[in-house]
Structures are given as C-alpha cells and as structure tokens.
Amino acid sequence: MAKQKTAFVCVDCGSEHNKWQGQCQDCGAWNTLSEFRLGPTSAAKATSARQGYAGAVGGEVQILSNVSVEALPRLSTGFDEFDRVLGGGLVSGSAVLLGGHPGAGKSTLLLQVLCRLAAQCECLYATGEESLPQIAMRAKRLGLKADNLKLCAETSLDRLLGQAAANKPRVLVVDSIQVLHSDDVSSAPGSVSQVRECAAALTRFAKETGTVLLMVGHVTKDGGLAGPKVLEHIIDCSIMLEGSSDSRYRTLRGSKNRFGAVNELGVFAMTELGLKEVKNPSAIFLNRGDIVTSGSTVMVVWEGTRPLLVEIQALVDSSGFGNPRRVAVGLEQNRLAMLLAVLHRHGGLQVGDQDVFVNVVGGVKVLETGSDLALLFAIVSSFRDRPLPEDLVVFGEVGLSGEIRPVPSGQERLQEARKHGFRRAIVPHGNAPRGDLGMTVVGVKTLAEALEAI
Template identity: 65%
Template sequence: MAKSKSTWVCSECGADYSRWMGQCKACQAWNTISEFRVAKASHQKDNFSGYAGQVQAKIETLNSIELQEVPRISTGLAEFDRVLGKGIVAGSAVLIGGSPGAGKSTLLLQTMCYLAEQYEVLYVTGEESLQQVAMRADRLGLAKDKLKLLSETNVENICQLASQSKPKIMVIDSIQVMHMADIQSAPGSVSQVRESAAYLTRYAKQQGVAIFMVGHVTKDGSLAGPKVLEHCIDCSILLDGSSDSRYRTLRSHKNRFGAVNELGVFAMTEKGMKEVKNPSAIFLSRADEAASGTLVMVIWEGSRPLMVEVQALADDSQLANPRRVTVGLEHNRLALLLAVLHRHGGIAVGDQDVFVNVVGGVKVTETAADLAVLLALVSSFRNQILPQDLVVFGEVGLSGEIRPVQNGIERLKEAAKHGFKKAIVARQNAPKTPPAGMQVIAVGRLNEALEAI
C-alpha cells in the first residue's frame, strides 16, 4: 500500500510548510494552516478513459499554432452568457460560488434543464437527495424528462460513471462535499477540495466536458477552501444577493474565455431566476420627494454602463475622531477625496461624521464615482437639493483636476436613455455633439464642478 506524507498548507494563499505554524509567512494570515496528506505517486492510470499517460511534448513557435474559433453553448439566459463570456466553452471548468440561499442550485438546475433538451447533461448532487432536486424542478415548472441525475460524492466514481454516459455538460453540487479515496482527510478539508477540483478539471480537459462546480463562501464573502482552487479552474463567478432582496448579481472574477468584472442581474421569483435586461431601472428607484445628498452616477461594469444612486450624509460629530463610513465604496478612497475637497474646494468637513452609501448593494470599484461622491457630500453639507435630472461621473485627482474616464460617450447615452437632461463630466469626456435633449457641462477642476451645481 502506498505510503502518504504530510505537509501543511495555507488555505488562503496555498503556501506549504513542513510543520504547523500559527501565521502564514506568505500572506500573514493567522490560523489558516492545516494538514495536507499527499499520497505516494502511483503509476496507475485514472479511472476515466482517454487518459494519455506520458506524452511526448513538442515545442512549437507561436505563429505556427492554428487559431480556431471556440464554439460557445448558450445557457438560454443572456445575463448568464454575458458573465461566462458569450456562453459555455467545451472542456472548461467553471466555479460558481455564493452564500447559502443565493440561488446557485436554482440557477444551475433551470439552466441544465434547458440545455438537456439539446445536449447530454449530468447533474451530480452531493448535498441533496434526488427527490429534493426533483421537487425543486417540479416547483419551478421545469422539463424533467431529459436531465440525468446522480447522487454521489466520490470523485473517481463520478468520472467513471460519466465516461459511460459521456455528457457534454456536468454539474458538481458541491465541491465541498466531494472526496477522493486516496486522501485521508475529511470532505471539505484543504486537501480534499484541492485534489477533487484538480481531478475534475483534468477530466474536463481530457474529455471535453464543461463542468460547473458549486462552491460555498465564508463569512467574509471569499470562496471557502484553498486559494489554489481559483488557479486551477478556468472561470470563477460569484452569485451575490442579500436575503431581504429579490435581486441577485452574478459577477465574474476570473475568465479565461471572456472579460472579467462582467455583471449579470437576476430576479428571484417563484419560477426560478429571471434575467433583468435593464438593471439601471432597478437601482434608479429614487424617492418621491427630492432630498439633499443624493446623486446619480454612471459606472462601467464589464461591457456596459450601469446607473446607480449614491447617497452622502454629513452631520456634526460628537466624537473626538469623526466617523467615516462607506457602504459599496472603498474606505481609503473617501479619506483621499475629503482631503482634496478641503484643499482644492475650500470646504472643510473635518468636524463632520461622513457616511456614503451606494443604493442597491452595488460595489463600486472604479474611480469614475469620485466626482459624484464629492458633489453628493457637498449637497448634504450645504443642505442643497441637486436636480433630479442630473448625472455625474469623473475621476478626481490629488491636485483637484477632473480626469476623464473610459467609455464616456456610452455613459452619456445610457443617461439620456433614462431621461436625464444634465450631465457634469470631465472636459475630455464632453462630446462634440451631446445626446439629444441633454446639456453636458464640461469641467476641468473641482472648483468648476462646485460652481456648476
């Protein structure tokens, strides 16, 4: 019997050590190093057919490689296809994560039922029984005559059974409950998750099967399991949404076949996940009465503009150190903007508690929201209501200049489509011919933007 040796692996960054340590030297994380048992290398082939074993590699030049169009398989949901990069690629390994109750299994089940009408599809469930999956499909009103189900948690058995049915697409729900017989640790551990994902990814490449692996997330929103799991798969997407909201956002964090940071919006209904084709209309559900401190900005998500509302509140602080709270924005970015506002705008809010919130749970990472945040904050500080038909976007530099952002024309067209009449943008983003019915105010400095409002 093959002996196994033990090593210690960090679940955050994948660094390995010869013994246990309290803190990882690579990523500085505490209590993330756990034991990882490695079985002795075996000369046996994998249980699935088509394993080539040792292959003589051939070195080629880059221009000698023939380029072929990668065929895509549509999921039947345009928002899902957008995040995946125009569809599913054969032989790809896709990891979809999300908190419990976000709708991962619901989204995959209705997608697989649609694809089963055209292709051979296998849905492997390790957490739920076959009856539970059938009950969900019946509740959602899905077609149940073509989709094949399998209840199994052993990865070798799954790949061996799949080699017999030869599916085009396969779902593993979830990777945290899968295990391999050679690994001694329990399912869900670092070693089991890593080896199971690597085995399934290898099977997907060799057999040309597109595999969807469901993964759970931890309390801080990161994917549970070793960080190396994201390196071995082709696409990593996250389904996010609060329990008190019916809307879910599907965001791509890694995609070898398409653009990253793509965003898809879905609505959770009694009949499953329904795609939202105009997500800007959701985030623009403003209050009936206008109030100070609110402003609409246009952000760029993946390959399309998205209009969201930013709210700011400045209030007299009763503390020695005034609070700075952000929801949906980077906290350090707000501190930077407040310093620019004081130095180049002449407005001091050092004695004010500042709160900034992006409506709808959207997380804004680009700098195009800088100008909108500052103008909303000034509106709250002065208690002056901004026009309801005003839209703002632009990056604010440390010297007080308003810098241009990408896709300025497309952002203005999106705002005009939703009925906005005025826009404050950087001078380089101002078009020669503004959209019909819209007044574009070009500014080059922060003080010019303050005068414009």
C-alpha cells in the same frame, strides 16, 4: 506501509511550506496555513496525478503561428445575462466555479440552466448536499421541464468520475466541490487537501473529454471563495452570485475569465419561478421615487463591456462621539476616507466632525474610480441640504491634488444616460464630447470647478 507526506498550504496565495508557522512567508498573511496530507498512491495514479490541468500530456512542441486559432464553440445557457458574464456562453472543456453566500440562488440558477440545456444535449447534475427528491421538488415548484435531465447523488470522487465517464455528459454540474472526497486523501471533506485534489481531478476530466464543468463553491465569512487559492488558478472562470437575503435582486459578477472580459455584471431577480433576467438594470437602480431629497446623485459606472446607471446616496450628520463614523456600503471604505481629505483640502468643506454614511442603491458593489466625483457631490448635497437636479448625471475620477481625471468609455456613458432621460452631465474635461449629444455636458478640470458647476 508507505509514509504519509504532509505539507502546509496557504489558503490565500496557495504557497506550500514544510512546517506550520503563524505567517505565510510569500504573501505575509497570518493564520492562513492549513495542513495538506498526501496519501500514498500507486504508480499509475501518481502518473495520472502529475498530468497537467489542460488535459494534454507529452504534447509536441509547435510554432505559435501554426496553432489553430479557430473560435471554440460556445453553448448558450438560455440566460443572456449569464452568457454575458461567461463571455458569450459555455466553452467546451472549460471549468467554471460559481460561488456565493448560502441562499443566494446558486443551485436554483444551475438547475434552471441544465433543464434548458437538457433538451439539446446530455447533462448530468451531481449533488452532494441535497437529496434527489429535494431537487425534484424544487424543479416542480419552479415549473421546469426536467424530462431529459439526469441526476445523481454522489460525494465520492471516484464514483462520480465513473458516472460521468459512463453517461458522457456535455455539461456536468457538481454541487458542491466542498462535499466531494477522494479515497486517496485521508483528510475530511472540505479540507484544503480534498478540495484541491478533487478540483484538479474534475478539471482534468473536463479537459480530456471536452465536458463543460460547473462547480459550486462555498464562501467564507469574509465573502471570499473557501478553499485554497490554487483552486482559482486551476479553473477557467470564477463567478460570484451576490445578493442580500432582504433583496430580491441578485448580481452575477465574473472575477476571472479566460474566454471573455472580467468584471462583467449580470442582474437577476429572484421570483417564485426562480431567477429571472433583468434586461434593463439601470431602470431598477434608478427608482428614486417622487420626492426629491438631498444627498442623492446618479452616476454612470462601467461594468465589463456596458455602462450602468446607479444611484449613490450620502448622509452627513453631526457626530455625537469624539471619533466620527465613516461607513461605506457598496464602496471601498479607505477610498471614502481619502476623498473626504481631498474634499477638505481642495474643496474647502470640513466634515471632520461629521458622521458620513454612503450607500449604493440596489446592493451593487462599485469597484471603479469613476464614481469618485459622484460620491463627493452626494456628500456635499447632504452636508448643505441642497438637492441636486433630477436630470443630472455625474462621473469622473478625483486625484489627490484635486484634479478630475478622465475615465474610459466616456461617450458610451453619456449616451446611456441620455437614453434614460438625463439632460445635464458634469464629467471630466477629457470626457467632454466634441459633438452634440442632445444634453448639456459640463467638462471640469478640478474639484473646485466641479463644485462651482452645481
């Protein structure tokens, strides 16, 4: 018998090591090495396994200017929000990985998409976690037209590729990649070895046949995609469906996209009939109620290619312990601590003995630095117990020296705020408009000027 080779792969960075060790030498992470077993394969299978993920082997060398630059045809999913995150729709031969927490609605969204696409092209839904009657019950409960959609319950990679080769679907959904297993790999399904080999084989099939591949991926307890990091390098698009169990809204965010902009955001509402698009997300996140309270500020964040109005809330209260708490939901906690230090040094406001709680309304995760000024305004409003005007919108980046830095797409942010009825804005001086936008805009250069403006 051929000797079985073993390698150890880091699940964070994808680097390989000859033996197990506590720390990865490349990325420095601890306890991230998982055993990767390479089973013996025949010469034909070994040659096929060495093929590139692009599906082309032995291609001729070409001049870059001679390569055709015609736009790849896109296939609309039927959801404008989903198409926005994908960059305009599904691209033939692309591999898309959809991740999310259990119960977020990944299978529901893909089932709705395939039922719509099945009316115009061949689609195949391969499930390994649910039985066919369970999927049929869900489709009936959601009121979907499932006359043309083909299903198969399969966990074997070889049999699944055989089914796909026989039916020749234009769109193939694999739910999920963690339950597939290859006979050439001896480890259990869901391991690093199985996920890596199965994803590589499916991606090669999609590239060679022009099939759109949609894979469902599990997430870890930290919220990241489970499996080796190399899985995210193989695929073309990585999308996360986020949303808490106590909220009816779901956000679809793209973290990698070879065919469009990254960090695009799509908003859906979970209803009895499945996921419904939210055409105007800003109206949902701005449901502030009739009572004006302190500690609330509206900011304009830039998500992908569009502005989004979001309310941020802060609560500053006396701490009963020696170490005050700093809690940030929807924002980076380290940045909150840094901004509090800037507020003390350049704003003259001492909150070192106060508990500070910050929350972004609606469950949205704000990743950009344009929310710094709005966050500080909410903290100051709560600390002084003075409500801010309802028609005020704020955005801007705060530097360590107390300067207010401009942010990209300032004009578009102001126009979006004006559409929703805001008449006053405090923005960086570099984002102040030159013309009249129909609202009062105050441009500030330092944090002290911004605090004086309110």
